[in-house]
Amino acid sequence: MLGQLCxxxxxxxxxxxxxxxxxxxxxxxxxxxxxxxxxxxxQLCDRLCLSTTRPLLRDGDLKFKLETLLKERERLYASSDVxxxxxxxxxxxxxxxxxIQEIQKVLKSENRSGAGKDVN
Numbered sequence: 001m002l003g004q005l006c007x008x009x010x011x012x013x014x015x016x017x018x019x020x021x022x023x024x025x026x027x028x029x030x031x032x033x034x035x036x037x038x039x040x041x042x043q044l045c046d047r048l049c050l051s052t053t054r055p056l057l058r059d060g061d062l063k064f065k066l067e068t069l070l071k072e073r074e075r076l077y078a079s080s081d082v083x084x085x086x087x088x089x090x091x092x093x094x095x096x097x098x099x100i101q102e103i104q105k106v107l108k109s110e111n112r113s114g115a116g117k118d119v120n
Contacts, residue, residue, distance in 0.1 A: 002015075002019070002025055002028045002029070003024075003028055005028075006028050006031050011032075015029075017069065017073060017077075018056070018073075020073065020076045020077065020079075021073070021076070026076075026079070030081075033081045033082060033103055033106055033107075034079075034080040034081050034082070035080060035081070035082040035083075035084060035099055035102070035103065036077045036078075036080035036082065036083045036084070037084055037086055037095070037099075038077070038083055038084065038085045038086060039086045040086070040088065041063060041066045041067050041070060042063070042088075043086065043088055044066050045062050045063050045066060048062065048066075049062060056069065081106050082099070082102040082103060082106055083102075084098050084099050084102055
């Protein structure tokens with residue numbers, strides 16, 4: 001599915017956190033700008049405590065599972081082009097504004113260096 005989406009331009013794709021575990025997915029993702037929304041584990045727990053559809057989070061201590069997943073994946077997440085650390089009291093609109101600002105910084109930096117990305 002991700003490979004098919006790469007054919008489109010000017011597209012935002014929201015993925016699950018585990019998508020970065022396959023190197024092929026990274027090659028697709030890095031055809032554009034990859035944004036890591038770094039949400040504190042406590043906030044994730046609040047958001048996901050009622051979720052029963054996520055196989056990796058079923059049964060057991062949710063916070064421990066989230067901390068474990070983050071430790072396993074953090075090195076890969078750090079390969080993102082943009083990292084936006086989410087604050088607990090931010091609205092979705094405020095986060096979106098910060099994401100856009102950070103993406104603009106990446107684009108300006110690439111334009112100055114002459115090594116632009118083909119942003120999808």
